[in-house]
Amino acid sequence: xxxxxxxxLDLMKAQCQVFATTFNPEGVRMGNKVxxxxxxxxxxxxxxxxxxxxxxxxxxxxxxxxATWDEGEEDRFEYIEELxxxxxxxxxxxxxxxxxxxGRKR
Numbered sequence: 001x002x003x004x005x006x007x008x009l010d011l012m013k014a015q016c017q018v019f020a021t022t023f024n025p026e027g028v029r030m031g032n033k034v035x036x037x038x039x040x041x042x043x044x045x046x047x048x049x050x051x052x053x054x055x056x057x058x059x060x061x062x063x064x065x066x067a068t069w070d071e072g073e074e075d076r077f078e079y080i081e082e083l084x085x086x087x088x089x090x091x092x093x094x095x096x097x098x099x100x101x102x103g104r105k106r
Contacts, residue, residue: 009025016023022032055070083089 012025013023015021022030024030024032055068055073058066059068059070080089
């Protein structure tokens with residue numbers, strides 16, 4: 001002897017009201033599983049350290065008014081100068097329109 005479907009649906013509806021779940025007899029995908037989860041934003045935000053002001057930020061804010069010294073930047077410039085003296089630096093960028101290749105007909 002089987003129970004009528006209407007009676008089972010009434011039971012499911014009552015069960016959903018008692019346990020505060022969504023009544024979905026057709027089984028339609030609604031995303032409730034994802035929406036019930038805790039938010040991840042605060043945990044992700046707390047994982048990364050807060051951004052500190054750098055010398056570059058201070059320079060950008062105050063401009064030429066404030067004399068600043070960025071040791072890392074100075075080291076980088078020194079390294080580039082050493083490369084240029086040895087002929088190992090990046091080539092200069094090309095100026096002007098592109099030249100036509102010889103032997104190419106239009």
